[in-house]
Amino acid sequence: MTETITLIIDGQEVTTEKGKTLLEAAREAGRDIPTICYHKATTSNAVCRLCVVEVEGQRVLQPACIVKAGAGMKVQTRSEKVVRARRTILEMLSSTMDLSDSAEIQTMMYDYGASSSRFPGAERRDAEVKDDNPMYVRDYSKCLLCWRCVQVCAEDAQYTFAINFEGRGYETQIATFFDKPIPETSCVMCGQCVAVCPTGALKPKREFLLEQGMSPNEISVMNTGRKQRKPR
Amino acid sequence: MIKSDRVTTTTCPYCGVGCTLQLHVKDDFIYKVTSPFDSPVNHGNLCVKGRFGYDFIYHPKRTTTPLVRRYLLEGRPKPVGREQVFAVSTQGKPIADSRISNDWDWVETDWDTALNVVTDNLVRIYQRDGSDAMAVYCCAKATNEDNYLLQKMYRALFRTNNVDHCTRLCHAGSVVALQQAVGSSAMSNTASQVVQNDVFIVTGSNTSENHPIIALQMKEAVQKYGAKMIVIDPRRIDLVDMAEMWLPLKPGTNVVVFSAMAHVIVKEDLVNHEFIANRTEGYNEFVESLEKFTPEYAEETSGVPAEDIRKAARMYAKAKNGAIYWGMGISQLSHGTASAMSLIHLAFITGHIGRDGTGLNPLRGQNNVQGASDMGAMPFHYPGYMRVDNPENRAKWEKAWNIEAGGLSLKLGLTTTEILSHAHEGGVRALYIMGENPMMSEPNLNDTRKHMLELEFLVAQDIFINESGSFADVFLPATPFAEKDGTFSNTDRRVQRVRAAHKPSGQARPDWQIICDLALRIESKLGVATSHWAYSNPEEILREMGSINSDYAGITYDRIDKVGLIYPVPSLDHPGTPTLFKESFPRGKGKFHTLDYVPVREQVDDEYPFILTTGRLLEHWHGGTMTRNSSLNEIYPEARVEIHPADAEIHGIRNGDPVKVQSRRGEVVLRATVTEKTTIGVVFIPWHFHEAAANLLTNDVLDPQAKIPEFKACAVQVFPARKKDLPNPEIELNRGRY
Numbered sequence A: 001m002t003e004t005i006t007l008i009i010d011g012q013e014v015t016t017e018k019g020k021t022l023l024e025a026a027r028e029a030g031r032d033i034p035t036i037c038y039h040k041a042t043t044s045n046a047v048c049r050l051c052v053v054e055v056e057g058q059r060v061l062q063p064a065c066i067v068k069a070g071a072g073m074k075v076q077t078r079s080e081k082v083v084r085a086r087r088t089i090l091e092m093l094s095s096t097m098d099l100s101d102s103a104e105i106q107t108m109m110y111d112y113g114a115s116s117s118r119f120p121g122a123e124r125r126d127a128e129v130k131d132d133n134p135m136y137v138r139d140y141s142k143c144l145l146c147w148r149c150v151q152v153c154a155e156d157a158q159y160t161f162a163i164n165f166e167g168r169g170y171e172t173q174i175a176t177f178f179d180k181p182i183p184e185t186s187c188v189m190c191g192q193c194v195a196v197c198p199t200g201a202l203k204p205k206r207e208f209l210l211e212q213g214m215s216p217n218e219i220s221v222m223n224t225g226r227k228q229r230k231p232r
Numbered sequence B: 001m002i003k004s005d006r007v008t009t010t011t012c013p014y015c016g017v018g019c020t021l022q023l024h025v026k027d028d029f030i031y032k033v034t035s036p037f038d039s040p041v042n043h044g045n046l047c048v049k050g051r052f053g054y055d056f057i058y059h060p061k062r063t064t065t066p067l068v069r070r071y072l073l074e075g076r077p078k079p080v081g082r083e084q085v086f087a088v089s090t091q092g093k094p095i096a097d098s099r100i101s102n103d104w105d106w107v108e109t110d111w112d113t114a115l116n117v118v119t120d121n122l123v124r125i126y127q128r129d130g131s132d133a134m135a136v137y138c139c140a141k142a143t144n145e146d147n148y149l150l151q152k153m154y155r156a157l158f159r160t161n162n163v164d165h166c167t168r169l170c171h172a173g174s175v176v177a178l179q180q181a182v183g184s185s186a187m188s189n190t191a192s193q194v195v196q197n198d199v200f201i202v203t204g205s206n207t208s209e210n211h212p213i214i215a216l217q218m219k220e221a222v223q224k225y226g227a228k229m230i231v232i233d234p235r236r237i238d239l240v241d242m243a244e245m246w247l248p249l250k251p252g253t254n255v256v257v258f259s260a261m262a263h264v265i266v267k268e269d270l271v272n273h274e275f276i277a278n279r280t281e282g283y284n285e286f287v288e289s290l291e292k293f294t295p296e297y298a299e300e301t302s303g304v305p306a307e308d309i310r311k312a313a314r315m316y317a318k319a320k321n322g323a324i325y326w327g328m329g330i331s332q333l334s335h336g337t338a339s340a341m342s343l344i345h346l347a348f349i350t351g352h353i354g355r356d357g358t359g360l361n362p363l364r365g366q367n368n369v370q371g372a373s374d375m376g377a378m379p380f381h382y383p384g385y386m387r388v389d390n391p392e393n394r395a396k397w398e399k400a401w402n403i404e405a406g407g408l409s410l411k412l413g414l415t416t417t418e419i420l421s422h423a424h425e426g427g428v429r430a431l432y433i434m435g436e437n438p439m440m441s442e443p444n445l446n447d448t449r450k451h452m453l454e455l456e457f458l459v460a461q462d463i464f465i466n467e468s469g470s471f472a473d474v475f476l477p478a479t480p481f482a483e484k485d486g487t488f489s490n491t492d493r494r495v496q497r498v499r500a501a502h503k504p505s506g507q508a509r510p511d512w513q514i515i516c517d518l519a520l521r522i523e524s525k526l527g528v529a530t531s532h533w534a535y536s537n538p539e540e541i542l543r544e545m546g547s548i549n550s551d552y553a554g555i556t557y558d559r560i561d562k563v564g565l566i567y568p569v570p571s572l573d574h575p576g577t578p579t580l581f582k583e584s585f586p587r588g589k590g591k592f593h594t595l596d597y598v599p600v601r602e603q604v605d606d607e608y609p610f611i612l613t614t615g616r617l618l619e620h621w622h623g624g625t626m627t628r629n630s631s632l633n634e635i636y637p638e639a640r641v642e643i644h645p646a647d648a649e650i651h652g653i654r655n656g657d658p659v660k661v662q663s664r665r666g667e668v669v670l671r672a673t674v675t676e677k678t679t680i681g682v683v684f685i686p687w688h689f690h691e692a693a694a695n696l697l698t699n700d701v702l703d704p705q706a707k708i709p710e711f712k713a714c715a716v717q718v719f720p721a722r723k724k725d726l727p728n729p730e731i732e733l734n735r736g737r738y
Helices: A022-028 A080-096 A103-111 A148-153 A192-196 A205-211 A216-221 B048-052 B111-129 B144-157 B172-181 B191-196 B212-225 B238-242 B254-267 B273-279 B283-290 B295-302 B306-318 B336-350 B369-374 B391-400 B416-421 B445-454 B511-526 B538-546 B645-650
Strands: A004-009 A012-017 A052-055 A074-076 A136-139 A163-166 A173-176 A202-204 B006-011 B020-026 B029-034 B067-069 B106-108 B134-137 B199-203 B228-232 B245-247 B322-326 B359-362 B430-434 B457-462 B474-477 B486-489 B494-498 B610-615 B640-643 B658-662 B667-674 B682-686 B699-702 B714-720
Touching: A004 A022, A012 A022, A022 A052, A052 A080, A080 A103, A136 A205, A148 A163, A148 A192, A192 A202, A202 A205, A202 B029, A205 A216, A205 B029, A216 B029, B006 B494, B029 B048, B067 B111, B111 B134, B111 B430, B111 B457, B111 B474, B111 B511, B134 B144, B134 B416, B144 B369, B144 B430, B144 B486, B144 B511, B144 B538, B172 B336, B172 B359, B191 B212, B191 B322, B199 B212, B199 B306, B199 B336, B212 B228, B212 B238, B228 B238, B228 B306, B245 B306, B254 B283, B254 B295, B254 B306, B254 B336, B273 B336, B283 B336, B295 B306, B306 B336, B322 B336, B336 B359, B369 B486, B416 B445, B486 B538, B640 B645, B640 B658, B645 B667
Parallel strands: A004 A074, B134 B430, B199 B228, B199 B322, B228 B245, B322 B359, B430 B457, B457 B474, B610 B682, B640 B667
Antiparallel strands: A004 A012, A052 A074, A136 A202, A163 A173, B006 B020, B020 B029, B067 B106, B067 B474, B486 B494, B610 B714, B640 B682, B658 B667, B658 B714
């Protein structure tokens, strides 16, 4: 028998299994909490803080993706304080990085009334597209450091450990060791990282080339050392 | 951002794991592959082949027009003594050799012409020489439906059981051993149950490269569920990093090592007496036969320390849930059947079978090798492993196929390797190859080549003109997985849907349609009653097969729409059977067999001092028809021979140096990788590369029962070579992980 607990989420009494997170409990109860770094297939680390909620008696907002639901907790998922925090997070993100590929985050910005011009002087995290292998490209100007790619490359899926965080503070970014090109690392090119990337910073090469305006036919003859075949 | 026109859910065409793929399509072009995180087999994880390696579909070299040799169209005799270049298919568009007349040129034609040429020639040869002159290779890459139809065509129309496919070259040893010992030949448990093991043995399988997603589950079992993994393999494979023990045995000494483990388990009374008494027979004779297999004898023969054998034996025997996973390293030997049998014995004496999280699990190679075998694409069996020499089985299929009583052949057919070795006057004259590539996959290719040239008529039905298709008289352009509908059965018996993402390229047609069209033409030429070939969709084909093969009786496309079903599924309301043998074995009691150690046929000597073992790579697939024509080739462009640093030093070979590897049958030139991944005295070559085809070297000696060749061990010599002798000196592998 699993033990159950009862707590209050947005004034509503919710009963859930002990050990579930506030996020899981809230979603079961039909309350939506937005997330960016959270992914059901990866370990939650509360990096993006977008899922913060207000818990009565707690001094600061609590990240719902890792805080366990406790008996008798009183939780607000969309209080004014929560909304302000989420809006600020989104505004800071959008002022420093390219969110053009993240429809989901764009929707959240609309939902929370976040303005991308809130921090006009912000230094953007621009980066060159790293196109160093035939399978996928890395555009770190779109990376918000959610940690998912590092996790699936490690114990969450692949046990390959080809990428990790590099640098400190604002300079932090995801990189291979010594920033070597992908083919020279331990990478097996499984693309697990591409699959969990929430912002399109990691993208299959062929999708990238289509976006660059190449035709399927042009893409198909790349690197085959052959002239393009006439379309039938 | 690209918005897809549609997303098609299908099953990966590479290995036997059977991962779910979602193909994102824009303008009839797949630009991205994803996998749902709730997919039953792979939980959203894919490997490089599944996620990125599908672009062979669009490769300019793909042939999508029916081709017929000019001599056939112009009514001249087949050119004799034609000199075909081994690597003709690498030259791009099919080329004619200038040294011969243009009679051997490919001529682009239409389906009517091509199929009529095939019909005329197959019927002519059949009417002249009879059933024994006809043979067919079915295809473990094609769907269940394709395979069922092709074996039906040869059995029903040409009355021959000369039907086989590449299962003969991969797990035939395991299949025969399992049939003899338990009466069934598939994984007893599902791969995802590996997390329920507390001790498991991985042997003869480089799982991380060949079944990457199962390897992830194995790693998870070790890292998150506390399981202990024992790797028994001559190579220091990637899994060894996480293994409790690694037993590096000399290639081909499996029987000794596993029998010595059994010896220890029996001597130390770690056996499961209850299981042995209730579920098995022949134990006492078996125990007597174990006397000679002492761990010390095994150490002498295999090089594995006796103490390690004892420790591994105890660990497996004392496990609550122990399981064994094995690959080609067990079966691809001239004693492959005995080798697999020695593993089966371990499960019998410990009772590690018939429960969840245990089992005997041969990891099947191809996406649909399980299915093709189930569909009767084998010389001894109708669909559902019904022996062809049993008149009762015959009667069932005669009824299903509308054939007069006694019409089907009771004679066992020829196996894959035998079909080619019988290609001579008075033997096999016409061969039909669907999707296979014997000119890469057969042992001793120089010999295979002679046999291919001896065929009177060869049809290749494929997506590329590969090394074998270049010998064909007619080429029929088929569709790859993404352009057809059907089902695949994966390694753990899960039957899953294959769905077309877009229309066929050029004039290519799905295999099942080609076969139906051709069969109708053949029937009309032969003037026989129809066995029914007018299917309106592949599901009707599967249902026809399931009406006789009870394992598939309960499978409909509707039921397997989302997550597939694990057969046996005997009825429409049956939920499937993830774990086999819970109550009993199909043959009743599990049967012990007494074993002797038979060494590898070709032993090393002064002239050929190294053991060559062959295998596969993560980035490539088998004969390379798909992966060598995809972006995967860019990340692994050349064959390498792995040699141990100690051996390399003696021969003055540095990492990356060109070397010549020579056996009694052939030689190849390729670069060396100096690595401790291989053991002293053993060299390894992957067999995907036609430029340095490992199978030019391998020994074509067969296992007497399973007829599987000894790919895993032959004797070779290694010499330093010059860079200019390399097939492509300018191409060099540059990957950090190798």
